[in-house]
Amino acid sequence: MRKPNDISELKRIADRYATFAADEARGSSEIYERLAQAVADSPDVLEFLATLPAERRQPNLFLAAVRHLFGVPNGERQLIDIVRRKHESIRELMLSRTTQTNEPARCAVLLPLLARLPQPLALLEVGASAGLCLLPDRYGYDYGMARLEPPTKDAHSPPVFECRASGAVPIPSALPIIAWRAGIDLNPIDVNATAETAWLETLVWPGQEERVHRLRAALAVAQAEPPRIVKGNLVTDLAALMAEAPECATLVVFHTAVLAYVASEIHREQFAQAMRGSRAVWISNEAPSVFPDIARAAPPTPRRGLFLLAINGRAVAWTGPHGESIGWFGP
Numbered sequence: 001m002r003k004p005n006d007i008s009e010l011k012r013i014a015d016r017y018a019t020f021a022a023d024e025a026r027g028s029s030e031i032y033e034r035l036a037q038a039v040a041d042s043p044d045v046l047e048f049l050a051t052l053p054a055e056r057r058q059p060n061l062f063l064a065a066v067r068h069l070f071g072v073p074n075g076e077r078q079l080i081d082i083v084r085r086k087h088e089s090i091r092e093l094m095l096s097r098t099t100q101t102n103e104p105a106r107c108a109v110l111l112p113l114l115a116r117l118p119q120p121l122a123l124l125e126v127g128a129s130a131g132l133c134l135l136p137d138r139y140g141y142d143y144g145m146a147r148l149e150p151p152t153k154d155a156h157s158p159p160v161f162e163c164r165a166s167g168a169v170p171i172p173s174a175l176p177i178i179a180w181r182a183g184i185d186l187n188p189i190d191v192n193a194t195a196e197t198a199w200l201e202t203l204v205w206p207g208q209e210e211r212v213h214r215l216r217a218a219l220a221v222a223q224a225e226p227p228r229i230v231k232g233n234l235v236t237d238l239a240a241l242m243a244e245a246p247e248c249a250t251l252v253v254f255h256t257a258v259l260a261y262v263a264s265e266i267h268r269e270q271f272a273q274a275m276r277g278s279r280a281v282w283i284s285n286e287a288p289s290v291f292p293d294i295a296r297a298a299p300p301t302p303r304r305g306l307f308l309l310a311i312n313g314r315a316v317a318w319t320g321p322h323g324e325s326i327g328w329f330g331p
């Protein structure tokens with residue numbers, strides 16, 4: 001029989017999947033909402049997840065692993081049946097891969113900040129995945145009231161990211177000038193390795209075909225001239241890469257959807273302190289829970305699930321988690 005501690009562990013996993021279903025998947029992917037809720041309600045699947053290390057139990061990772069191996073289950077019963085019969089191969093994939101979703105459309109919410117800094121920029125992204133957010137000057141943007149396109153058209157037509165702008169967003173009139181760019185990631189993704197880009201595609205939720213199209217278009221842009229991504233940990237290895245940035249450009253260290261993966265609050269705070277004490281402009285686009293001090297100074301979020309955009313520790317906008325909206329309240 002399970003001990004009380006184990007039971008509360010299963011409950012924690014169930015709560016996490018139920019929250020994912022209600023707060024993240026609802027309205028974005030109907031099938032993932034149903035499947036995540038099915039996990040929350042299935043003692044067998046919860047038992048399976050409990051056998052994995054705590055950092056490998058995320059709904060995104062589990063659902064992507066099942067999909068990568070067997071396609072999207074057509075409903076609750078098929079999902080539970082797959083886990084019962086194929087749990088070993090699901091476990092193997094969940095232990096060998098991580099959630100590295102690279103969403104290039106997040107550049108649309110970074111652009112208003114990047115464009116108003118002294119140019120040119122030295123861009124350094126922490127948690128870069130395949131580095132698609134390191135190419136903000138190579139994509140197009142449609143903010144409704146304004147549209148920007150990269151000046152030169154190469155063989156691949158760049159994606160144009162639509163972003164709903166509200167509030168006094170400083171919509172840029174020109175793309176930023178990037179003199180130097182580099183990324184750091186625990187596991188850099190090679191944009192020219194088919195198996196790796198296939199995993200990136202699997203991480204996009206079913207029903208979000210538009211995201212798959214723009215991912216492919218951004219990958220084509222990156223494949224023509226891949227950004228440099230160094231393997232390393234943002235907590236321990238960032239200073240060496242920052243030291244490589246040229247002095248003649250404005251150094252910008254940025255991250256989107258990354259610091260939530262740094263489990264230790266102490267490490268997140270150390271990172272924030274290092275950024276505040278550095279010569280870099282620090283841009284953070286993360287869930288508000290990641291840096292509670294920054295979030296405390298922001299107005300209430302208009303809805304759950306938004307990210308908070310901040311520059312040098314000062315919150316300026318609520319943003320759609322995939323770059324689909326920006327609601328400006330900053331100066």
Ligand SMILES: C[S@@+](CC[C@H](N)C(=O)[O-])C[C@H]1O[C@@H](n2cnc3c(N)ncnc32)[C@H](O)[C@@H]1O
Nearest residue numbers: 100101102103127129185186233234256258261
């Ligand atoms: C969800 S992806 C986001 C990728 C990209 N920033 C974007 O917005 O599209 C998170 C990335 O952060 C990386 N990551 C997580 N913890 C890290 C750490 N401590 N140091 C470096 N990279 C890390 C992961 O490997 C993954 O590629």
